[in-house]
Amino acid sequence: MTEIFELRDVVMMKKPHACGTNSWTIIRVGADIKIKCNSCNRIVMMDRTDFVRSCKKVIAHSEPGRNAEPEANDTI
DSSP: OOSOOOTTOEEEESSOOTTSOOEEEEEEOSSEEEEEETTTOOEEEEEHHHHHHHEEEEEEOOOTTSSSOOOOOOOO
């Protein structure tokens, strides 16, 4: 997988989870990647290299600016 992945991206893994789905949401990015199953909400943590090897593709990217803090309105 050569795509760049970010927090809250939905990815498809090569092998399905025990519940039958292979759709996961990324909930932590760093040296380790933490993903949550979109069907049964099970959380799995794995090394970044293992994640890149077992990830098939990014299904949906997170919304741009979703992680940003809301701006304060300048009303007086």
